[in-house]
Amino acid sequence: MKKTLSIILFFVLILYSFSPSLATNDNIYEQSANILKEAGVLKEMRLEEKLKRQDMVVLISRLYKEEEIAKNHKGKHGFEDIQDKFYDPYIAWSVNKGLIEGFSENTFGYDNFVKVQEFQTVLLRALDFKEEAANWNRVPDIFQSLKLMEGISAKPKDNINRGLMAQMTVNALNHTLRGSSITLAQKLDIVISEPFIVNGTPLVEKNTFKFEGSVSNIELLKLGLKLVSENDKEEIVYDIELDSNGKFVVEISNLKPGKYEYRFISENKMTKIESFTILSPNIDKVEKF
Structure with missing residues (x-):
C-alpha cells in the first residue's frame, strides 16, 4: 500500500512538473507594451x-x-x-x-x-x-x-x-x-518587432533541468530561473551560447527539491513563465499524504 501511494504521488508531481504560469497575459502585455514604447x-x-x-x-x-x-x-x-x-x-x-x-x-x-x-x-x-x-x-x-x-x-x-x-x-x-x-x-510607419519565440523541449531528470531548443533572429539569449518555494530567492540569470543556426542546449544541475519557474530573456523581450518541479530524492519513502 505504501509503495502504491508513493507511485501515485510520483505521477501526480510529474503531471504538474511543466504547468504553465498564470503570468502568461502579463508577459504578452509586456511584450506588446515594449513595442508601443519603442514607437x-x-x-x-x-x-x-x-x-x-x-x-x-x-x-x-x-x-x-x-x-x-x-x-x-x-x-x-x-x-x-x-x-x-x-x-x-x-x-x-x-x-x-x-x-x-x-x-x-x-x-x-x-x-x-x-x-x-x-x-x-x-x-x-x-x-x-x-x-x-x-x-x-x-x-x-x-x-x-x-x-x-x-x-x-x-x-x-x-x-x-x-x-x-x-x-x-x-x-x-x-x-x-x-x-x-x-x-x-x-x-503609421511603426516597426513591429518579430515575436520572441523559443522552440524546444524541457527535460527534468533527478536534480537537473535541461532545455534543448532554438531561436530565430536573436543574438543574445539568457535563462532566468527561480525557486518559487523560497520567496526570498531572486531569479538567477544564466547566459546561453547559441550556435550559428540559433540552436542551444542549457543544463542546470544540483538543483534543490521544489517548484521552479523559468523564462527565456533577450534584451527587453521575454517568453512566458513556465514551471517545473524537482522531486525529493526521498519520494519513495512517503508513507502517507
Whole structure:
C-alpha cells in the first residue's frame, strides 16, 4: 500500500512538473507594451493601471505620431464635461480625425474608464472600418471576426488597463486596413518587432533541468530561473551560447527539491513563465499524504 501511494504521488508531481504560469497575459502585455514604447506611444509602462478616456486620446495621438499637432489643435469639440483644459486640444484633434465620439453630443465621458468595446470601436475606425464601427451593438462580433481579439479573453464591458490596451493595439497594427493590402503599422510607419519565440523541449531528470531548443533572429539569449518555494530567492540569470543556426542546449544541475519557474530573456523581450518541479530524492519513502 505504501509503495502504491508513493507511485501515485510520483505521477501526480510529474503531471504538474511543466504547468504553465498564470503570468502568461502579463508577459504578452509586456511584450506588446515594449513595442508601443519603442514607437513612442507609451512613455511609462504601468500596465495594470486602468485607462481613462482622456488619456486614451493622448495615446492615440502618439500612435499617429501627431501629439504635437494634437496638443496645439485649435478646433473645438463641443463637449461640456472636460475638467482639465490640457485635454481640450487632444480631444478636438481626435474628433476632427474621426477617431473619437462622445457619449452624447455634449458629453465626452471625461474621467470614465475605457471599456473594451469602446476601444474596439476606436481601433476599427483607425483601420478604416468606419461603417462597421458605427454599428455599436455589433462591434465586439466584428472585432472577433477580424481576429483582432486573438489571445484576449476580456469581455466587451470590461475596463481595460494599459497592458490590455497595448495588446489590442498591436493586434490592430498587424492587421490590414479595410480594402487595402497594407497594415495599420505600415500606414503609421511603426516597426513591429518579430515575436520572441523559443522552440524546444524541457527535460527534468533527478536534480537537473535541461532545455534543448532554438531561436530565430536573436543574438543574445539568457535563462532566468527561480525557486518559487523560497520567496526570498531572486531569479538567477544564466547566459546561453547559441550556435550559428540559433540552436542551444542549457543544463542546470544540483538543483534543490521544489517548484521552479523559468523564462527565456533577450534584451527587453521575454517568453512566458513556465514551471517545473524537482522531486525529493526521498519520494519513495512517503508513507502517507
